[in-house]
Amino acid sequence: MKTKGLIIINFLIFFSCTNEKKVYDHYDSGEIKKVYLLKNGEKNGVEKIFYRNGKLKRIQNFKNGIGSDSVVYYYPDSSNLSKITEKLFINDSLKEVVFFDHSGRKIIEGKVLMKNPDKRIGIWKFHNKKNDSLVEYLLINNKSYTNQIWIIKNKDTLLRKSNYFKSFIPKTVRRGEVLRLRFYLEAPFFSSTSDLEILMPASLN
DSSP states (O other): OHHHHHHHHHHHHHHHHHTEEEEEEEOTTSOEEEEEEEETTEEOEEEEEEOTTSOEEEEEEEETTEEEEEEEEEOOTTSSEEEEEEEEETTTTEEEEEEEETTSOEEEEEEEESSOTTOEEEEEEEEOSSOEEEEEEEEETTEEEEEEEEEEETTEEOGGGOBEEEEEOOSOOOTTOOOOOEEEEEEOSSOTTOOOOOOOOSOOO
16 A cells, blocks of 8 residues: 555656746847746746846746736846836726836836837826926827826926816706816916817717
C-alpha cells in the first residue's frame, strides 16, 4: 500500500509540471523580449515585456489566456514620463489612462476611446507644481475639442485663467412647451461679451 501511494504522488507532481511552463521570447539579437507563464496552453499570471536594454516596458496580468483590464507601460529613460497605466472603463468602450513622472508623481489622468486612444473625452486632470487644471473634452465628428478649462490653485478656481460656463436647463419639459436654455460665461477666456456657440443634433433619432 505504501508503494502505491508513492506512485500516485509522483504522478500528480509530474502531471502538474508538464502543464505549466515559463516561456521566454527573444529579440533577433538575443535579448529577452517577453516572459510569461503558460498553464494548460494559456497565459496565466504576470506577463512582462522588456526593451532591448533590459528595462521593463509593459506588465499585464492574465487568467486563462485573457488579459486583465489594467496594463502598466514604462517609458524609456529618455522620456520625461516614467510610466502610464491603462484601465478599461464603461463597457470597454473607453479606457482610463494615468501618466506618472520619474518621481512617481501622478501628472495627467483622463479617459480616451478604446479603439482610438488619441481621442480624449470627458474631464482630464493635469497636476502641475504651481497650479492644477481640469479640462473638459468633447468628441464631435470623431475629433476631440476643448470645451471648458478650470485652473485650480489651493483648491480655489482662478477665474482670470479659466474658461468655463454655467448652464441652466429645466429637468422636465411638457410636450409643445418652448424649451428655454440659459448659459452664462462665468469665466470667459477673452471677455464677457464673447459669443457662445451651441451645437444641437439635427435629429434625436
